[in-house]
Amino acid sequence: MVMLSQDAVRNVIGLIGNVISFGLFLSPVPTFVQIIKKKAVEQFSPIPYLATLLNCMMWFLYGLPIVHPHSILVVTINGIGLVIESAYLSIFFIYATREGRLKVLKILAGELAFMAVVVVSVLLAAHTHEKRSLIVGILCIIFGTCMYASPLAVMKLVIQTKSVEYMPFTLSLASFLNGVCWTTYSCLPFDVNLFIPNGLGALFGFLQLILYACYFKATPKKDAKAEVELHSARDV
Numbered sequence: 001m002v003m004l005s006q007d008a009v010r011n012v013i014g015l016i017g018n019v020i021s022f023g024l025f026l027s028p029v030p031t032f033v034q035i036i037k038k039k040a041v042e043q044f045s046p047i048p049y050l051a052t053l054l055n056c057m058m059w060f061l062y063g064l065p066i067v068h069p070h071s072i073l074v075v076t077i078n079g080i081g082l083v084i085e086s087a088y089l090s091i092f093f094i095y096a097t098r099e100g101r102l103k104v105l106k107i108l109a110g111e112l113a114f115m116a117v118v119v120v121s122v123l124l125a126a127h128t129h130e131k132r133s134l135i136v137g138i139l140c141i142i143f144g145t146c147m148y149a150s151p152l153a154v155m156k157l158v159i160q161t162k163s164v165e166y167m168p169f170t171l172s173l174a175s176f177l178n179g180v181c182w183t184t185y186s187c188l189p190f191d192v193n194l195f196i197p198n199g200l201g202a203l204f205g206f207l208q209l210i211l212y213a214c215y216f217k218a219t220p221k222k223d224a225k226a227e228v229e230l231h232s233a234r235d236v
Contacts, residue, residue, distance in 0.1 A: 020174055062136045067132040067133055172208035
């Protein structure tokens with residue numbers, strides 16, 4: 001009965017985490033609306049979306065029954081992430097210069113080759129769920145931690161400028177809640193591979209909220225148009 005209760009709570013938290021993560025995946029939409037309107041990617045970089053795509057592929061593999069059973073909610077949200085990030089990269093590819101397209105293709109080819117090596121190696125070299133979870137989990141920790149650590153540069157900028165104009169409150173709050181949800185999910189039962197990167201995500205999100213509270217009043221007020229542009233700049 002206790003196990004059933006724990007599973008139920010875990011599923012509810014995982015569903016909430018799916019919803020919040022979905023919102024985070026959609027946060028760059030204003031950037032790509034701008035690209036489509038201008039029919040040019042200008043100075044926007046594809047690197048964040050390529051990095052997120054690789055991260056989603058890694059977690060998707062981790063959540064599969066052949067690697068880490070009973071992790072269907074990890075599979076669903078990262079499967080959605082794969083579709084969304086692929087759409088972003090397709091738009092970027094359409095409106096990028098020839099040089100930009102080649103850059104995307106080279107990095108994407110490298111990521112797919114890397115994933116192919118990981119999949120083949122895990123399936124051939126590791127014959128138990130524990131070993132497969134360990135190998136893929138370590139890679140997920142590395143890539144997940146790098147992705148969650150990315151706001152550190154923005155936090156440094158906030159402290160230097162004493163302004164939160166480049167750190168939208170809603171994005172910081174969503175990042176914090178997302179980290180809390182998946183950290184809690186990783187404790188039911190405990191999964192160190194999910195706990196470490198998401199625990200760091202919750203910590204960084206919390207620190208962003210503290211900085212926001214400290215520097216909000218000192219931030220120069222901008223009009224609505226400027227806020228949209230700043231949000232787009234934060235996305236890349």
